């Protein structure tokens with residue numbers, strides 16, 4: 001190679017590295033493995049060493065690299081690491097409590113453990129026989145990465161527990177974070193304290209982790225062999241006794257009023273604390289109630305995060321753009337003059353929907369108040385009408401889809417007798433470019449096929465380059481072309497290839513969810529997949545006009561059925577599924593299939609005593625049974641409570657379905 005060629009190669013590699021740095025630090029969406037990143041860095045340094053004339057300010061030889069530099073081994077959490085749902089005001093909290101009391105079918109006064117929600121990175125520590133054996137990051141909640149050595153550098157994490165009453169096998173969970181004081185020394189290297197903690201935790205060499213001082217507070221447990229406490233507050237007390245750090249601000253509160261009062265005080269106090277807090281976590285204190293309440297698909301029913309009210313600021317609307325979502329919803333977004341709100345530079349704010357613009361009369365050129373709370377998207381609160389220029393015109397919401405030109409509509413809701421606030425593109429298919437791209441982004445997302453190397457930005461790029469137009473194209477990519485693209489190379493391409501390969505092994509639930517059907521979220525996809533059992537029978541149902549059969553699933557209503565019908569009335573959507581069927585390996589469901597109610601189906605009629613329907617249903621599911629919503633020959637048992645529907649009992653009798661009381665159900669389970 002001559003001097004010119006060497007320089008060209010050097011520059012292209014630097015550019016590739018810069019691209020990955022950006023994906024990692026700004027977008028949090030790395031597309032190559034840590035090992036590959038490391039290799040690329042070393043290649044650059046090697047070229048530099050061999051060619052002394054090469055120099056660059058952005059060379060990795062000049063920078064202290066905080067890019068993680070190791071592919072960590074994976075670990076399946078023994079108990080899933082879930083997230084929390086959010087509350088913002090009194091109404092949200094009242095609703096949270098109401099749902100709990102309904103579920104428990106009782107009217108007791110609840111007691112809550114209140115804990116600051118530190119904005120850091122959660123970690124799970126497995127102790128076996130009093131010794132820290134494995135330390136893991138959250139990952140996608142099911143599978144995390146083993147970062148034991150790095151976690152061991154944190155002085156707040158005990159490696160050996162002396163106490164006699166420490167459980168023999170337990171996953172202790174808590175938050176890894178960096179104090180504001182320590183972060184101030186690292187300010188130019190990371191966007192915020194959370195990124196700094198995350199970067200430090202993912203170092204290849206734990207000596208590097210040691211250099212960035214991290215802290216740890218413990219607040220919950222995952223798997224536990226045998227618990228010896230009855231409440232969250234007692235658990236926290238034990239954690240402290242066992243040698244863990246717990247938050248000094250933890251409290252017990254006995255009513256929503258007390259929670260609100262504490263929240264109000266703490267909202268001001270947080271500024272004097274040496275760590276970032278983005279809300280308070282409220283947990284039902286009684287562990288036996290927690291166990292009864294259990295979990296929805298992604299969060300516990302017994303806990304909620306009460307976020308702090310937002311920081312706000314005034315700025316000017318430069319433009320209003322319309323974004324189109326996966327299900328065709330047209331969402332107006334205000335492009336605003338950049339403004340710093342609570343330490344974050346904001347240039348976009350959501351305007352929610354057409355009605356919101358009309359109600360607040362928001363116009364391009366207006367000065368508006370914008371709020372931002374934690375990780376929630378900033379939104380426009382109100383217009384400062386005193387600053388409005390005379391000639392500003394009302395915003396004309398587009399009546400045609402800005403992406404494909406199709407008609408847009410506001411749906412009429414039969415139950416509320418009102419038109420929807422959201423306007424939608426009627427073309428819920430892959431012909432509308434924006435919808436198609438959003439569908440693809442959904443397809444690869446964490447809870448769907450979870451394709452590591454394919455971030456949102458990559459999807460957009462590959463769409464533009466005609467590499468991916470439909471989900472099935474992902475499995476038939478032109479890797480030669482990709483390798484030659486700006487910012488890509490052999491390493492990143494190979495990496496992408498293998499993460500796509502891995503993603504082919506998936507479950508029916510994830511596949512149904514990944515299609516992005518309106519009203520079919522994770523929970524409904526799970527219900528459907530458990531009912532239909534195989535992809536073959538799902539395909540049979542949707543392509544042979546049998547979707548109504550799914551109405552029998554307890555939890556699936558007319559809204560979901562209509563949405564499924566609408567979705568699969570489009571031939572392309574069926575074709576996508578048929579093609580995916582040929583490509584993917586669908587694993588059989590691995591839920592507990594061996595409970596005492598295995599293969600048995602139940603239906604309720606009448607009011608149950610001392611337990612809600614929802615709890616009874618999840619009790620049946622925990623024991624591998626299924627609940628249906630109507631009488632059919634597939635039904636094994638009808639469980640009757642008070643004032644049952646006579647028609648249902650008659651139907652059951654006619655079909656020879658066994659009729660049992662609530663007590664008899666209890667006996668079956670016990």
Ligand code: IVH
Pocket residue numbers: 081082083084085115116117118119120121122175219220281299300303305
């Ligand atoms: S309990 C299933 N307690 O918040 C229960 N979480 O959105 C979830 N967090 O990933 C964990 N402080 O990183 C719990 N006192 C606290 C917490 C806390 C911060 C974080 C944690 C979790 C996220 C949930």
